[in-house]
Amino acid sequence: MLTKANLVHEPGPYTSFSFEEIEVPSPGPGEVLLKHNIIGVNYIDTYFRSGLYPYPEAPPIIPGAEASAEVIDVASDVSDLQVGDRVAYTGGYGAYSQHRLMKAERLVKLPDNISDELAAAAMLKGLTAHYLLHGSFQVKPEHTILFHAAAGGVGLIAGQWANYIGARVIGTVGSQEKARLALDNGYHHVINYREENFVERVMDITDGKGVEVVYDSVGQDTYPHSLKCIKRLGMWVPFGQSSGPIKNFQLKDLAAHGSLFTTRPSLFDYVATKEALRAASNNLFEMLEGSHLKISINQRFKLEEASLVHELLEGRQTKGSTIMVP
DSSP states (O other): EEEEEESSSSSSSSGGGEEEEEOOOOOOOEEEEEEEEOOOOOOOHHHHTTTTSSSSSSOOOOOOOOEEEEEEEEEOOOSSSSSSSSSEEEOSSSBBBBBBEEEGGGOOEEEEEEEEEHHHHHHHHHHHHHHHIIISSSOOOOOEESSSSBBBBHHHHHHHHHHTTTTTEEEEEHHHHHHHHHTTTTEEEEEEEETTTTHHHHHTTTTTEEEEEESSSSSSSTTTGGGGGEEEEEEEOOOOTTTTOOOOOOOHHHTTTTEEEEEOOHHHHTTTTTHHHHHHHHHHHHHTTTTTTTOOOOEEEGGHHHHHHHHHHHTOOBBBEEEEEO
């Protein structure tokens, strides 16, 4: 069938998108054909578009890591999904399109009371918060944590989730408006890094003790300062690089700041199997259904506006979740 998608023919800036008609074949073994309902936007999409992350296949590629959709065709060997099912997914790329093929095992059925908008806004960011707080480091009620970019899509979810666990949650933001947003989403203390030295402020909040873990999706701008906020034998979790990749990391820095631990995690390793994906998704859905998490969808665009979306995203002009409508 013919459909439309945002293609990137070679790595480049946010103007690199080309909204074109493409052919989507019928489902092959283990596959289903999806009609996208709502498409989620995430910073990782800019990494694929720009070439910061290597292209997974020969160009052109279609960025986009999450969406909600309706199943409109299934392969004969697919038994756990059928035409008409509402589903959602998260993956590396391919979502910036009206239709696509997906492996059935990478899809999760949506509960009746989880809307298409909510699913598309929550899947990648919610599952990221899940693995950060439960996988890369096990946050416990007695812990104090620091989360950079607290007013971003992942940050707002992580703040609520960590608060629900019982931890004391500190966040950093770049404006007073974002500070208010973070405080409304689970953070006990919010630091505007444009006005305060976040290391000094963290140490003041913790009476000089530091935090058990720092979650950092910013990258170069916050390194190595984040290490100075962590307790001896604590954990540093760099999981993104919105300000650019860290260029001056050395292992000896971990020893110099208290024999720290670190990991550079990726969501897709934590949900690599069907069982892991569905277990984490069910946990996320339970949190949403129980009203323990609220998802702030603050930006809505049309699918053909991908260039504008990425311009705003890279300019740090968005808050919470951003979605596109096919």
